[in-house]
Amino acid sequence: MKSLFRKSLFHAGRVPDPALLDGHRSLIRRIERRGLIRGGLSLGALTMLAGCDVKTPDSVEAALRAVSAFNDVVQALLFDPGKLAPTYPASMVLKPPKFNAYYDIMDVRPVDGQSWRLELSGRIAEKTPWSLQQIAALPEKEEIIRHICVEGWDYIGQWSGPPLGDFLKRVGADTRAKYVNFFTADDYPSSIDMATALHPQTLLATRYAGETLAAPFGYPLRLRTATKLGFKNPKSITAIEVTNTYMPGYWEKRGFNWFSGI
């Protein structure tokens, strides 16, 4: 009987390494003892509050946003900056990648790479704008990773460009700051936590499958992180800001989780 269960189609082929729990036991204990109790109490209170007045969309919205903020905190606590996301063989790469945006394909406005500059602001020592040629001269890294969309679809993509963490260190960014904000040519502001910005698989991607990014996929420069949902990867970046001030992104303003880790 036991062997039958082992062969079941519904039985996971691989199970997580139990050593993972050991490695994070102190963190889990902290969450259990403090975060969950304190967060749970406040969530319970909010739920009751919303329950008292569910006909008022604002109160329901506020309660849902509080839950979302709590999720952000828990996800940030659980994030392991040294743990790598799975990578895949080149034979699995989807060419071309899947286009997605808040606008139609016919509304894509190509960026002029010659006049494009990457502006830097906030807690960064060297704020001189970067040209595309200067970006292209930086050491690159390639990642073949899974793009997972909040809508439920995914694909394997092959991205290359300078690692964001290396770039931030090169320009003298304060890596103790909380947030890295992005501003884009398609008016799609976004922000990520510093731990994700410094993650070795987070790239300022300039190429896909060895080719220069096409306009719909974020030419000339886009974020490509392996540890967050697809909508956390802004395209056609024009400015980067390092800051301690939280800035909700395009979708966060419409109810999405900010951290959105995978």
Add this chain to the structure above:
Amino acid sequence: MLICSGMAHAQQPAPPGMSLAEAASRRFPQAVRVGDLVQREVLQPIESQPRLGRVREVVQQADGTIDVVVEYGGLFGLFARPIAVPVDAMVLLGEYMEIVDFTPKQLRHFKTFDGAGTTKLPGDSIIRVGLARPSH
């Protein structure tokens, strides 16, 4: 609910008065191997994304235009028939294709493809196909 309603979307066909070729050129056509298109599922560009068929082959007409031959319709893979759809009326949607400029009602009236006057493109040929964002 907020999330889903914010992203739900249906593709729009070529604007009135715009030719298929002109509309296709505004969908940022991307290079793709013919062999990578064969067997792709073809969807209808509405929120529920029903399956219209599957790509059988890609052919070139005598005038140089390119059609995608789709095994269209049928039930559970049976009784489908091949129809030739202009590539300019189709888009890439990740691992799928969509027919954005013809409705299922119009497609039902397409004649059954018999290959006459066309040349089948080999799998390593490169053609260009426009893009679309997801319809759901």
